[in-house]
Amino acid sequence: MNRSSAFALRAICSSFVVATSFIACCVFAAAFALPFGEWTRVSPTPILSPQGDGFESAGIFNPTVVKKDGEFVMLYRAQDRNGTSSLGYATSKDGVDFTKRATPVMTAEAPYEKGGGVEDPRLQKFGDTYYLTYTGYNNVDGSGPRQKDAQLCLATSKDLIHWDRKGVILPAYKGTWNTNWTKSGAIVPEKINGKYWMYYLGDARGPNPQMGLASSDDLLHWTDALDHPVLGNRTGKFDARVVEPGPAPVVTADGIFLIYNGAGEDGVYATGWALFDKNDPAKVITRADAPIFSPTLEWEKVGQVPNVIFVEGMVREANRWLFYYGGADKYIGVASAPALRAVK
Numbered sequence: 001m002n003r004s005s006a007f008a009l010r011a012i013c014s015s016f017v018v019a020t021s022f023i024a025c026c027v028f029a030a031a032f033a034l035p036f037g038e039w040t041r042v043s044p045t046p047i048l049s050p051q052g053d054g055f056e057s058a059g060i061f062n063p064t065v066v067k068k069d070g071e072f073v074m075l076y077r078a079q080d081r082n083g084t085s086s087l088g089y090a091t092s093k094d095g096v097d098f099t100k101r102a103t104p105v106m107t108a109e110a111p112y113e114k115g116g117g118v119e120d121p122r123l124q125k126f127g128d129t130y131y132l133t134y135t136g137y138n139n140v141d142g143s144g145p146r147q148k149d150a151q152l153c154l155a156t157s158k159d160l161i162h163w164d165r166k167g168v169i170l171p172a173y174k175g176t177w178n179t180n181w182t183k184s185g186a187i188v189p190e191k192i193n194g195k196y197w198m199y200y201l202g203d204a205r206g207p208n209p210q211m212g213l214a215s216s217d218d219l220l221h222w223t224d225a226l227d228h229p230v231l232g233n234r235t236g237k238f239d240a241r242v243v244e245p246g247p248a249p250v251v252t253a254d255g256i257f258l259i260y261n262g263a264g265e266d267g268v269y270a271t272g273w274a275l276f277d278k279n280d281p282a283k284v285i286t287r288a289d290a291p292i293f294s295p296t297l298e299w300e301k302v303g304q305v306p307n308v309i310f311v312e313g314m315v316r317e318a319n320r321w322l323f324y325y326g327g328a329d330k331y332i333g334v335a336s337a338p339a340l341r342a343v344k
Contacts, residue, residue: 032275032286035252036321036337039271039293042096046299046331048076055086055104059304061326064121064247065095065313066130066160072315073160074098074324075105075121075132076332079304084108085117085137089161095315095322096334105161106134112151112168115140119150122312123160124187124248130157131219133185133198136168143173144180152182152200154220169222170200170214176227178202178212186245187219188256188281197281198222199230199245199258208233211243211260213282230282231260231274238264238291239272246271247314247323250343251278255285257343259323261310262291269308270294271325293335295327303328316343 048060056078063076072095078088086104108117116137124131132155142149152170155163170182180203188197195215202212210229214222231243239262246259256276263269270291277283295301295309306328313324316339323335 032254033341034273034292035250035257035339035341035343037340039323039335039337041297042322042334042336044297046327047096047334048090048098048100048332050079050330053081055080055107056088057081058083059330060088060332061329062120062310063313063324063326063332064123065315065322065324066123066125067315067317068160072098074313075123075160077119077121077326078104079117083139084115085119087118087121087134095317106155106163110136110153110165110167112136112138112149112153114138114142116148116150118153120184120312122184122186122245122248124189126219128158130160131155131187132157132163133169133187133200135183149173150181150183152185154185166220169220170202170224175202175212175224177204177229178224179205181209182212183209184245185214186248186258188249188251190251192279192281197225199249199260199281201242201244202229204229208240209242209244211245226282230276231284231287236265237289238262238268238270238294240264241267242269243272246311249276250314250316252341252343254278256281259311259314267307268295269310271309271311271323293323293325297327297333299331300327300333303330305329309333 059079072092074090087106089101089105090098092098113136116139119135136153139148149172151168154166184201211231213225213230215225216222242263244261249258255278271293272288274287275285311325
């Protein structure tokens with residue numbers, strides 16, 4: 001076989017492999033079934049709303065929820081009338097009627113939380129330790145334009161009340177593709193290939209925030225796993241402007257399943273999902289073509305930021321899933337869906 005024939009054969013074989021992989025991926029995507037059924041609102045009104053003149057007077061939104069000792073425990077973003085955020089704490093027996101703690105469990109203390117405070121919690125548990133990712137917002141003397149920056153931070157706890165700050169884990173303005181703010185860390189619940197993995201929000205050089213992927217050997221020190229977003233924006237879709245991780249993902253037989261929050265050109269925030277390879281968290285298998293949950297009620301459309309459903313909490317309970325979300329950056333709602341498939 002001469003050189004040109006060998007080259008042609010290699011090209012044909014390569015094309016065949018690519019085409020076969022593409023067809024297999026399409027077949028899998030068509031066959032993939034979500035682990036839950038259709039979402040329905042558990043309550044037509046918010047389950048928690050702002051009140052008083054203190055730390056939660058302007059907004060109560062973007063909650064994360066876990067089960068602990070038979071109770072639902074919620075950490076939520078509370079905002080006062082000065083725009084400073086802290087983390088509130090509430091518990092529930094049934095996952096719907098919550099009783100709030102009178103004082104927050106985390107307030108702005110660190111230099112990277114100056115002025116803006118602590119925002120948008122997400123939880124994951126390893127052993128007897130809870131890992132809290134949150135946004136530290138410094139709007140006083142931050143490193144960015146107009147002296148503002150938002151950075152992805154980490155804290156740990158044994159009881160969900162007393163928190164030990166571990167600092168900024170993905171600094172703003174120091175990434176490769178994510179050259180502005182960092183936010184929204186959703187940690188995969190198990191090690192893969194000897195590492196821990198986390199999906200997060202990064203601001204690229206362009207105007208649209210996208211989803212990144214980071215890895216860690218010890219859950220405390222994180223680095224970008226890629227030099228590009230792992231899940232990008234799509235023109236004309238519900239996630240054309242923003243692709244932001246929601247609750248911590250779950251691992252299913254099909255892969256790593258992640259709920260995410262997308263925003264379109266119209267500024268409406270709605271709920272999507274993505275499935276990643278469980279042996280390669282950087283490999284996208286398939287993702288939602290359309291949102292599965294969108295703002296329709298008045299309190300989801302009118303608030304501090306209009307037309308926002310922002311899911312950050314997800315709990316499996318008996319034969320259903322419960323999804324906790326912020327409405328219009330002011331209220332907290334909950335939706336449920338029947339459980340259809342097992343997860344780890």
